[in-house]
Amino acid sequence: MTSCIQNPRRYFAVLLITLFALSGCKSTPSAPPAPAKIIPAALSHLPSDVKVDGQDILDIQLALADRNLYMAENGHIKMISIKQCPLDISAHRGDFRYPESSSTAIAAALIDNYNSVEIDVMQLKDGTWVNHHDSQTGRATVYYTGERFKLERMSRKQYANLKLRAKGSNELLDIRPITAxxxxxxxxxYRGAGQLLNVEIKSEANGQELAELDNMLRHTVGIGGYYFSSSDMDMLEKLRGINPYTYLGFVQGAHPTSVDKVAADLRRGARNDDYYQENQNIIEFAGKYGTKRYRSRYKNYASSAGIKKINDKLGSNSGLHLDIRSFMQNPSVLNSAHRYGMKVYSYSINGTDYHQSQLTRLSKAKLPDGVIVDNTPYKICQKLFKAAIPKKRYQPLTAAGKYIASLPSDADFDRLNEMLGYQQEGYYISLNSGLKSIASAKTKTQKATRKIANTDAFGFPIIVDEEIDTTNSKTIILTLPSSNND
Structure with a gap:
């Protein structure tokens, strides 16, 4: 074979082509690098994902910061510090604003500072673990042909052809559900320091399959970054043998009254809503709400004996996850669990508003260790701990900043963009009762303050004698009735 050195013409031709190629590479304009985010000095005390662009953003951020809040780059309102909120807030199936069984729901929950993220996993026909809640398709996921499948009978190819529904609108998205x-x-x-993944197992699995699941988590998330939960005690016992270190949460079935209410709501919805009419059986089957024998099979572990049974089977690094209705009816369950070093979490199948309304009835000492919710950490912390009360250390300059500073403590900052539309009218959106007048809210607060001021150290009212002006008043003549004996 003739080398390039032996053939000068070939050598120079190759060299020329190389030079042209290099010249072309240098002359090709490269994409300019994305400009680095510059955080103004006035906002340097806020987290790195603080939003720094937009009209009046500096004043808005400082007015929010006076309440322990800030606006993130994604437009969500977040708390600067969660120290005032000593509660494990777990995002139910990821961030509730995004489609479940999606990476976006998981990432958004972590970015929004939930303490933990709860996801559901089950197996396909070939044993593949997937991120899916319902035992069959039709509610959150839809097969492209409209055909409905049980997950345990689906192949990976069929699962890959599922489409997710958008939250709220139920519109089909060109996004498939993800695998475990x-x-x-x-x-x-996306995980931050201290954030945990709660993997709730929804399908039956043998010891080998559970070991594969745990091994997958060890290699991706790492030991100490995840825990398991399940309504199957036998499965949790197998997991304890596989992993003696991780927390295990036993999920007690929903209270029978809660189940009855869900079934009634579904029946009412089925009569008035085409979507519920089409999917009623799917929803009831997925939630196990259509089972008439539910009450007879329901077991309550929210007692000293029930807690001891869980501890005997799973050890102290475990807990009971139960319906808020069951928690409220068994107030001693928290102390019983804590005696064994165990935890108690609450959830609800009757909606976030009901869950929160029950939690607000409890003193701080009586709250569960954690809550599994479809709500933001800000809203939970504000309702339970008043964690976003204004300090009134900042005097805003713009109309938007002044409006934020004027908002009462019950303002719903998750809906800040909506509230800004009412600033001219002097209204705001309350956490509890919808649209309200800022002026009337302040009047009520002032009246309450005056009432509190007229009490002694023990909370009893201070009785003050009324002063009567005797200098200018007319003489008052009192005539007493005469007695018959006079």
Missing amino acids: YEAFTAFAA
């Missing part, structure tokens, strides 16, 4: 492995890697990529 994809869910774990998404969590690992």
